Amino acid sequence: MNKKISVVIVAAGSGSRFGDPLPKQYHQIGNKPLLRHCVEAFMHICPPGQIQVVYNVDHHLYLEAAIGDLIRHSDLRPAVSGGHTRQQSVLNGLRALKNVTPDHVLIHDAARPGIDSEVINRVLAALLDHAGAIPGIPVADTIKQCDPHCNISRSIPRETLMRAQTPQGFNFQTILDAHEQFEGQEMTDDASLLEQLGIPVKCVTGSDQNDKITRQNDLSRMSEHFTNNQTTLSHPRPEQETRNMPGTTSEEFRTGTGFDVHRFAPGDACMLCGISVPHSARLEGHSDADVGLHALTDAILGAIAAGDIGQHFPPSDPQWKGAASDQFLKHAARLVAGRGGRIVNVDVTLICERPKIGPHTAAMRQAVADILEIDVDRVNIKATTSERLGFTGREEGIAAQASASIALPFVLS
Incomplete structure (x- = not known):
């Protein structure tokens, strides 16, 4: 024609x-x-x-x-x-x-x-x-x-x-x-x-x-x-023999970071890294204020240069009022998958005096692994204090920082 x-x-x-x-x-x-x-x-x-x-x-x-x-x-x-x-x-x-x-x-x-x-x-x-x-x-x-x-x-x-x-x-x-x-x-x-x-x-x-x-x-x-019909594409891992063959698909690795803060408000529990942690206060925010998942969402978005959580879920939008933060993290993971990528590992640090995080880290790791659909050994959750300094030291709120490493496919020339 x-x-x-x-x-x-x-x-x-x-x-x-x-x-x-x-x-x-x-x-x-x-x-x-x-x-x-x-x-x-x-x-x-x-x-x-x-x-x-x-x-x-x-x-x-x-x-x-x-x-x-x-x-x-x-x-x-x-x-x-x-x-x-x-x-x-x-x-x-x-x-x-x-x-x-x-x-x-x-x-x-x-x-x-x-x-x-x-x-x-x-x-x-x-x-x-x-x-x-x-x-x-x-x-x-x-x-x-x-x-x-x-x-x-x-x-x-x-x-x-x-x-x-x-x-x-x-x-x-x-x-x-x-x-x-x-x-x-x-x-x-x-x-x-x-x-x-x-x-x-x-x-x-x-x-x-x-x-x-x-x-x-x-x-x-x-x-x-x-x-x-076997039309699903697979992306070779680095250990595969095709890694260095011209014209084949291999991977590049990227890292993103995230940081978030939420203040305390009257309540009896905080949502932290996907689980409810008993406390004498809750975290205040437009959604459920899960400071750990918010920081991790930004880290994953950062790794694929996809902006930040506020661009995808504006706090001015009433549909996200009180929303569970796991859907924000799932959304970021879908964007990675949509580019044929995979999440290699994630790391979250919670910064607060209280509540005590140590007893809950195992449950948090499993919750994040389930949300991201990755092995739990690719998830790390830890906590530290600020030695009684600043707003976290005064127990006015909780801060979180996170990093995420992802692998994206690319074609070798």
Whole structure:
């Protein structure tokens, strides 16, 4: 097919139905975020300079962790900001591609990591004699139409029904004109715009593995598919024979540090490194004020240059009021895993006069190991006093410092 092909990958959604602080497009399958799976799938179809990712600017740290290296080293186009609706996000992506003047464009949702070249090629082939083409799956279930009271009003013949998927392909100028004509209106998919204009759209055979990930159980199902088809990538450890072979994957090691302070407030226990420690006071904070986990979260974020805990979980956001800090640490660990990395070891020092930390360090180590899903022998928790000096010496609060070492993959030249 002697046509210039471009791709818009829509990754600007918040994924509210997914039910996790980390947007679904940045969750990992097979040691890669969903977004990266999609980008790499289309890099087999067209040059990286023809692929335009559209993202939410509030997710810039997630984007950097997922595909920052591709933007810097593979000529992938810099991502552009999305809009308040999917339709506006697509239009922003199309406008960003005007300078490369593609003949055809494929528009794909980043929440569909199971896309394969066969589906893509079927869509492209249909564009030889159609202005638009989409992949679809026949509906297997009987479909009932109900009234507002959930009484069945009719059965719809399923033989005529298809579940629409992406990538949806179009003549570039046709879909750009359609999006600009309907700007400000919201339709369910891009093909709907051409339908409104009376332009025929071809439906080709899609794939069951190309279904959209909407909820967390969808992620588990897709992970099983990747594992069963042996598409999960492994990253060689330094001790493997491939370490020094040109063009193979090895590891680089990074270290981050974190520091946090919380004052005491009236209460009867403190959350420290994932466990409740009895005391004559509690720690005050917007979340559960686990000073140890906060410092450790910052250490891991620091190791992957992903900012700090406040950027990911703003204290001004009411949803984090009273939140358990283990979810902050899990989030940082997911970002490491999303880059194909692993946590080598972590070390936390709690600084206080009281409560006494020694009797609880074993339980703390196990709690942190469970949160990070690493061996307990990779976790160290210790404590010290400040010799009665400063605010910790006056028993006004607790400070914590932490360090984390991680390993990230890189390709040797």
